[in-house]
Amino acid sequence: xxxxxxxxxxxxxxxxxxxxxxxxxxxxxxxxxxxxxxxxxxxxxxxxxxxxxxxxxxxxxxxxxxxxxxxxxxxxxxxxxxxxxxxxxxxxxxxxxxxxxxxxxxxxxxxxxxx
Amino acid sequence: xxxxxxxxxxxxxxxxxxxxxxxxxxxxxxxxxxxxxxxxxxxxxxxxxxxxxxxxxxxxxxxxxxxxxxxxxxxxxxxxxxxxxxxxxxxxxxxxxxxxxxxxxxxxxxxxxxx
Numbered sequence: 240x241x242x243x244x245x246x247x248x249x250x251x252x253x254x255x256x257x258x259x260x261x262x263x264x265x266x267x268x269x270x271x272x273x274x275x276x277x278x279x280x281x282x283x284x285x286x287x288x289x290x291x292x293x294x295x296x297x298x299x300x301x302x303x304x305x306x307x308x309x310x311x312x313x314x315x316x317x318x319x320x321x322x323x324x325x326x327x328x329x330x331x332x333x334x335x336x337x338x339x340x341x342x343x344x345x346x347x348x349x350x351x352x353x354x
Numbered sequence: 355x356x357x358x359x360x361x362x363x364x365x366x367x368x369x370x371x372x373x374x375x376x377x378x379x380x381x382x383x384x385x386x387x388x389x390x391x392x393x394x395x396x397x398x399x400x401x402x403x404x405x406x407x408x409x410x411x412x413x414x415x416x417x418x419x420x421x422x423x424x425x426x427x428x429x430x431x432x433x434x435x436x437x438x439x440x441x442x443x444x445x446x447x448x449x450x451x452x453x454x455x456x457x458x459x460x461x462x463x464x465x466x467x468x469x
Binding site for chain 1: 400461
């Protein structure tokens, strides 16, 4: 158990809909990262937050947005969903204090299926 | 274009045998290289992190090597166990520039250890 929690575990929805994925980082971690993992692709970095502020952006679509709240939990919002958005979405956290070498701890993921 | 290529794509070995997984990258400028183990349907778990100046790093039966000149890394697994069956992902981080994060993921090597 990494200490990172994600809800829900599974999500089934229809095209065009909007969903929110939630992540609670490990106690004391200030950085939260979001990743997408599709069947035919490896892990794709989406976005990073540090202590409530956006720190870095990866291959995140404009239909997707995220935020980190004062209690440090984070939400990833996916809108106008398409079939191709079906994937595993992982959240990871780290202390945010050790620079580029620090270990990221991954949550169990949310499996999204868009029908 | 930053790329991380892993080989082989998949591998089957007998329990107790050793194996070596390869990772070649073109990420520049280079910051660090990580190896993750990912069990099916679960979040990745960090095995090793290496910076430019590190040639080798061990974590139990896992030993990673890095040749920053040739931009190659390998992950050697000694005396494999059934529990080593997983995907092994190589991740290369480029130097941060401003708020830009340059994490490039390989698509992984799927290892199956059999009796």
